[in-house]
Amino acid sequence: MSALARLLRDPWPLVALLVVAIMLVFVAWPLAELARQSLIGQESGRFGLENYVAFFESRYFRRALANSLTVAALGTVFALVLAVPLALAFARYDFRGKRWIEVAILMSMLSPPFVGAYAWILMFGRSGMVREALASVGIDIPPIYGAFGIALASAFGQYPVLFLVVRGGLARVNLGLEEAAASLGRGRLAVIRTVTLPLVLPALVTGTLLVFLGIIADFGTPSILGEGERFPVLATLAFSLYLSEIGAEPGMAATTAAILVLIALALVAFARWLAARRTVSNDTSGQRVATPLTGARGALMAVGTGALVLLSNMPLFVVVGSSFLEVRGVVFQPVLTLANYTNAFAALGDALWNSLIYAAIALAMILVIGALAGYLIARRGSLLSRMADLLIMVPYVVPGTVLGIGYASVFNQPPLMLTGTASIIVVMYVIRRLPYVARASASIVYQIDRGLEEASQSLGVRPLGGFRRVMLPLMRPGLLAGAAIAWVEVFNELSASIVLYTGGTRTLPVAAYQQSLAGDVGMAAAYATMLIAITAGALALFIRLRGRGGEVGVL
Amino acid sequence: MTGAHLEASGIKVRFGDFAALDGVDLSVRRGELVTLLGPSGCGKTTLLRVIAGFQQQGAGHITVGGRSLDGIPPEGRNFGMVFQSYAVFPHMSVADNVAYGLTARGVRGADRARRVQAALERVQLGALAARHPEALSGGQKQRVGLARAMVIEPDLLLMDEPLSNLDALLRIEMRREIRLMQRELGITTIYVTHDQEEALAISDRIAVMRQGKLLQIAPPEEVFEASAHAFVADFIGGCNWFDATLAPGPDGDAVALAEGPRFVLPRGKDRPGDRPAGPVRVALRNEDLRLCDAPGALPCLSGQVLMRAYMGHRTRLHLRLASGATMDADVPSGAALPAEGEVVHLEFHPDRARLFTREAGPVDGWRIA
Numbered sequence: 001m002s003a004l005a006r007l008l009r010d011p012w013p014l015v016a017l018l019v020v021a022i023m024l025v026f027v028a029w030p031l032a033e034l035a036r037q038s039l040i041g042q043e044s045g046r047f048g049l050e051n052y053v054a055f056f057e058s059r060y061f062r063r064a065l066a067n068s069l070t071v072a073a074l075g076t077v078f079a080l081v082l083a084v085p086l087a088l089a090f091a092r093y094d095f096r097g098k099r100w101i102e103v104a105i106l107m108s109m110l111s112p113p114f115v116g117a118y119a120w121i122l123m124f125g126r127s128g129m130v131r132e133a134l135a136s137v138g139i140d141i142p143p144i145y146g147a148f149g150i151a152l153a154s155a156f157g158q159y160p161v162l163f164l165v166v167r168g169g170l171a172r173v174n175l176g177l178e179e180a181a182a183s184l185g186r187g188r189l190a191v192i193r194t195v196t197l198p199l200v201l202p203a204l205v206t207g208t209l210l211v212f213l214g215i216i217a218d219f220g221t222p223s224i225l226g227e228g229e230r231f232p233v234l235a236t237l238a239f240s241l242y243l244s245e246i247g248a249e250p251g252m253a254a255t256t257a258a259i260l261v262l263i264a265l266a267l268v269a270f271a272r273w274l275a276a277r278r279t280v281s282n283d284t285s286g287q288r289v290a291t292p293l294t295g296a297r298g299a300l301m302a303v304g305t306g307a308l309v310l311l312s313n314m315p316l317f318v319v320v321g322s323s324f325l326e327v328r329g330v331v332f333q334p335v336l337t338l339a340n341y342t343n344a345f346a347a348l349g350d351a352l353w354n355s356l357i358y359a360a361i362a363l364a365m366i367l368v369i370g371a372l373a374g375y376l377i378a379r380r381g382s383l384l385s386r387m388a389d390l391l392i393m394v395p396y397v398v399p400g401t402v403l404g405i406g407y408a409s410v411f412n413q414p415p416l417m418l419t420g421t422a423s424i425i426v427v428m429y430v431i432r433r434l435p436y437v438a439r440a441s442a443s444i445v446y447q448i449d450r451g452l453e454e455a456s457q458s459l460g461v462r463p464l465g466g467f468r469r470v471m472l473p474l475m476r477p478g479l480l481a482g483a484a485i486a487w488v489e490v491f492n493e494l495s496a497s498i499v500l501y502t503g504g505t506r507t508l509p510v511a512a513y514q515q516s517l518a519g520d521v522g523m524a525a526a527y528a529t530m531l532i533a534i535t536a537g538a539l540a541l542f543i544r545l546r547g548r549g550g551e552v553g554v555l
Numbered sequence: 556m557t558g559a560h561l562e563a564s565g566i567k568v569r570f571g572d573f574a575a576l577d578g579v580d581l582s583v584r585r586g587e588l589v590t591l592l593g594p595s596g597c598g599k600t601t602l603l604r605v606i607a608g609f610q611q612q613g614a615g616h617i618t619v620g621g622r623s624l625d626g627i628p629p630e631g632r633n634f635g636m637v638f639q640s641y642a643v644f645p646h647m648s649v650a651d652n653v654a655y656g657l658t659a660r661g662v663r664g665a666d667r668a669r670r671v672q673a674a675l676e677r678v679q680l681g682a683l684a685a686r687h688p689e690a691l692s693g694g695q696k697q698r699v700g701l702a703r704a705m706v707i708e709p710d711l712l713l714m715d716e717p718l719s720n721l722d723a724l725l726r727i728e729m730r731r732e733i734r735l736m737q738r739e740l741g742i743t744t745i746y747v748t749h750d751q752e753e754a755l756a757i758s759d760r761i762a763v764m765r766q767g768k769l770l771q772i773a774p775p776e777e778v779f780e781a782s783a784h785a786f787v788a789d790f791i792g793g794c795n796w797f798d799a800t801l802a803p804g805p806d807g808d809a810v811a812l813a814e815g816p817r818f819v820l821p822r823g824k825d826r827p828g829d830r831p832a833g834p835v836r837v838a839l840r841n842e843d844l845r846l847c848d849a850p851g852a853l854p855c856l857s858g859q860v861l862m863r864a865y866m867g868h869r870t871r872l873h874l875r876l877a878s879g880a881t882m883d884a885d886v887p888s889g890a891a892l893p894a895e896g897e898v899v900h901l902e903f904h905p906d907r908a909r910l911f912t913r914e915a916g917p918v919d920g921w922r923i924a
């Protein structure tokens with residue numbers, strides 16, 4: 001058979017090649033360029049570690065590094081305290097209202113982190129509602145800006161991820177193992193400590209890593225709660241360096257970006273090492289069944305978890321509620337109005353439209369590439385597909401700000417002159433969120449019996465035909481679940497858009513962020529509410545699309 | 556049955572350093588059902604996948620009906636496959652599953668519907684055509700798999716442990732159905748199993764494999780009665796093994812078991828003489844041993860009964876011999892059985908003893924003498 005005939009019959013190698021090529025151009029190239037620039041001395045122009053030396057000699061830069069690490073560590077601890085007990089309760093017990101509380105937990109994932117941060121300011125900021133109310137009865141608390149506030153807001157934004165990962169891990173622990181331990185005479189807490197925790201450790205490590213990376217990469221929250229330059233972290237520092245270096249050699253911005261990436265890589269390596277060292281192969285044969293809690297114990301559980309979740313959703317309520325309140329100066333009045341929306345729409349320009357279009361196009365591309373890539377990763381062990389796998393996962397650990405700066409510095413000249421265009425934002429959306437859908441798709445493919453494809457082939461259908469008629473229909477529910485997450489993330493994307501947008505390509509999150517940072521508090525609340533409403537609406541649509549037997553399982 | 560339908564020669568497959576198939580020759584006649592039998596990991600699935608085209612062989616050739624399979628992808632071979640996991644498409648109805656291969660062959664409309672229905676009726680699923688697989692039992696799913704593979708009128712039917720996920724009774728029922736249908740339609744079939752009883756019951760011929768090599772291919776009776784290798788004898792039916800020495804003498808070959816008994820094997824047409832003197836191994840099947848009151852003319856083994864296991868018509872005695880070795884003997888159940896702890900004598904006819912000599916080579920180990 002000629003090479004061409006073979007490719008026509010089975011074009012997967014070609015698909016792998018395409019995916020790798022796309023990833024090389026849009027992931028490897030910008031990152032390599034940043035690395036190169038970080039190694040060209042800002043002062044001398046010579047190749048070397050000059051910028052890194054300068055970075056660590058500057059007190060301000062060192063402070064940003066320390067702030068980033070402090071905030072991420074503190075925020076991760078807060079998130080663990082919130083998520084682990086919740087996950088235990090949800091994995092092990094059934095109680096009334098559990099489903100609603102679960103929906104509420106997922107709801108706190110719907111808004112971009114900076115909206116949460118903004119809500120905390122509305123409550124506990126310098127002229128925050130709760131703070132003022134407390135002050136009027138003589139209780140003075142410091143405003144929420146700085147490390148503690150950022151950690152707290154981040155934790156409330158990030159804990160649902162941790163909750164989902166840990167609960168998933170708990171669900172896979174064989175019930176028989178816990179029962180065996182209990183039958184050997186160990187008490188409930190001892191069973192958790194000696195059997196359950198070691199078995200969910202991989203999930204716990206993964207979840208913790210995700211949260212830590214999420215906080216360290218976040219731009220919006222520290223930018224809003226850190227009041228810009230007063231509490232610098234690496235992400236905001238990279239951004240302001242980038243702005244100040246526009247036109248010049250972006251050496252220090254590149255260096256800061258590189259340090260961010262290095263921290264992320266070190267963490268991933270550490271987590272992998274930890275998981276590999278402590279993982280025991282988990283016997284997952286026993287189905288997990290939750291114990292029903294009735295009467296007073298059930299009620300207590302519902303009230304306890306419910307209160308926690310309600311607290312984490314406070315920012316949502318505050319933002320949505322205050323968007324309908326009249327504003328005088330920077331203070332909300334207890335008067336209902338739609339004025340904020342009228343003003344918001346007047347100042348909106350193309351932002352809403354841009355967001356919808358960019359996100360929709362990006363989502364379609366993510367779905368197509370993600371489905372193909374996931375299949376490649378799971379089914380084809382070739383060198384190309386292993387490369388594709390590796391490259392696709394890179395943006396997972398690269399903060400948006402870093403990717404944005406990388407894009408701005410390579411796509412501003414031929415052959416790929418993209419800066420200022422809508423394409424660059426769409427491409428960035430795709431690249432940043434592809435890992436989620438590719439992973440989701442790969443994990444579904446892993447679960448599908450290989451025999452199905454072989455059966456199809458033995459019945460006379462070519463590999464690609466089998467993919468279309470057998471694999472795709474079976475992958476659909478999982479793909480839609482992956483797409484739902486991708487939608488939330490893409491539609492609310494801020495940290496790279498803030499670098500890449502221009503007047504004509506401003507998006508809704510950018511508009512909301514700008515108003516929250518230094519604009520009209522009412523309009524900021526109105527924009528944020530629009531973000532939340534559209535995200536939630538689209539999500540409801542996805543869940544409906546998933547159809548029969550659909551669960552939000554993967555979400 | 557006419558000449559060879561499938562002819563595979565010198566098939567080799569390596570996974571890294573490991574030889575999964577180490578030069579296998581297999582020839583299957585038209586309309587024949589050949590089982591590949593062997594322990595886990597011996598390469599049965601690998602051989603089947605090479606024939607199906609899912610696994611590329613490192614060396615060797617296969618022809619089917621005189622046509623070489625080189626360069627023909629699985630979808631071009633027109634072989635039906637039946638999977639251990641059933642591999643029934645879960646998003647299609649039973650009828651759509653069966654129609655899948657017909658559609659790929661351009662069969663449409665009423666013709667397709669008629670053939671699907673006929674295939675379903677043959678596997679007794681005529682009434683379930685509209686069902687979805689999630690509402691089927693394991694046995695029913697495998698019937699769908701069968702109908703789906705048969706309906707395309709394959710040149711060869713390949714089945715990889717099709718029944719091993721079913722319960723014991725259903726397994727026996729289904730294997731009978733498969734055999735009857737295979738005979739009726741005259742479909743040349745290669746059937747993989749690691750269940751020796753299943754292989755004995757269903758096959759025209761059994762190919763016993765071990766460590767990537769084919770040790771013996773012969774009809775069930777021959778594989779059982781005249782095992783070509785110690786491994787085959789042991790794998791099919793099970794044997795008690797005794798070390799012995801062989802010395803050719805004037806009346807025949809004198810065999811002396813280390814355990815005590817000695818006997819002479821006269822030369823005959825099925826026992827050519829001139830076996831080299833030296834160590835041999837003697838295999839005795841459980842049912843070849845008979846209880847006797849005292850050692851007599853026949854060679855006899857004595858041992859203490861450690862355990863009695865009642866198995867219906869027969870009872871298995873687990874014994875310890877004088878040397879400390881243990882063995883099993885199956886004797887007719889009845890009142891006269893020895894009690895546990897009792898010392899008993901078991902005689903056997905020299906004709907029942909199978910001799911194996913050590914031979915060079917890592918796989919064969921012992922070969923029939």
Ligand SMILES: Nc1ncnc2c1ncn2[C@@H]1O[C@H](COP(=O)(O)OP(=O)(O)OP(=O)(O)O)[C@@H](O)[C@H]1O
Binds near residue numbers: 602749
């Ligand atoms: N893709 C592969 N890569 C590496 N080794 C493999 C691969 N497929 C099979 N093997 C090895 O080749 C040997 C033969 O495997 P095969 O699946 O053919 O065995 P089998 O006889 O079908 O066993 P079973 O009865 O357990 O199904 C095994 O040792 C197996 O581990």
Ligand SMILES: [Mg+2]
Binds near residue numbers: 599600601
């Ligand atoms: Mg097998």
